[in-house]
Amino acid sequence: MSVIAELSVPGDDFGLGRVLEVVSGISIELESMVPMGETAIPFLWVHDSHRDSFTANLAKQEVVSELTEIDALDGKTLYALEWDGKTDELFRGIQQLGAQVLNATGTPRKWEFELRFPDHETLSDFQRYCQHHGITLDVRRIYNPTRPDSGPWFGLTPVQRETLLLATERGYYDIPRQCTTLALAEELGVSDQAVTERLRRAIVTLVSNTVQYPAREE
Template sequence: MSVIAELSVPGEDFGLGQFLDVVSGIAIELESMVPMGETAIPFFWVHNSHRDTFTANLTDQDVVNEISEIDTLENKTLYALEWNGETDQLFQAIQQQGAQVLSATGTPREWEFELRFPSHESLSDFQRYCNQAQISLNVARIYNPTRPDSGPWFGLTPIQRETLLLAIERGYYEIPRQCTTLELAEELGVSDQAITERLRRAIVTLVSNTVQFSTTETPEM
């Protein structure tokens, strides 16, 4: 039975995060990891105002083979990174346990992850690996997405729920769109980048706790 862990690691304990260092306080969003042989290609969203710094930093890294611009959406750009993943112990642990990266956001100081593991045993093995590799894990939450125990809002935090409801009320998901993330940010008193991340995490959480329910296991009542 799969299990989801929400955890964070210090920036210095995450090899990939170290050379993704951009302007202090600016977050990078890890969109997905696509398996390619023995490694995986990470896809990153970067705010357009910092894209030049981001690509310049990567160019100077020996473990980076190539960085490609994939797409642009509103005020951020999606990049694909070909790199030598063997140097990153955290990603080695994630791959060895067959875990799926549901979301990841980081700054030079800290990275926050939402990881889906095939079982509690694989999560325990992951924690044991990180402990032996001296990777500091701060586990905030562990839950099973196939059970109706994720809370009254399908696992959404109050902030995620508030942001998602406001986006719907203001017509953010209408066609044509009736408001922007900047307008939502101004109403909630945060940055538009924070709004984008809240909405993304909310959608991932909803999908994980609803449409991704197991078809072979019966939830405990």
């Protein structure tokens, strides 16, 4: 079963972190790494207020061959970075072990990663790999995404999902509460007791298949 690890790495411990040299006040978001021959092209989101310092820094890096502006959205710009990344041991290890980068954000002190591994054993292999290559990992959280047999809605039946979604949309869980189970029952065409039972079972199912399941496994 796949496992997700949330961890951090000092920027100086891997090639891309050293190239980007995140300066004070700048936050860089890694959207994806697209394989291209022996290396991979990172796609990076940068806030527009930091564009000048970001591009000026990369212009000084000998390993950077080209920086291309791809898109702009909500005050941020997406760049594609072509660079000589063959010696980046961190991303080489991620690729070799079949891991997937779900999220990554760089700050002046460190990079925060969310990585998905095929299983716990592969995660352990990655930790040993990083130790061997002098990469410092600070693992903050390890968890399984959901139960493997829980289905597309984390085990919820269509009726439970419909009731839970309606309760959320109508503000049943707001503080203060915006509707009652009686109002939900009238809209769904069922009894007040049926709504209460659906919500109770839906919440138990969600907890069992998400929050509680990894704890049992660990």
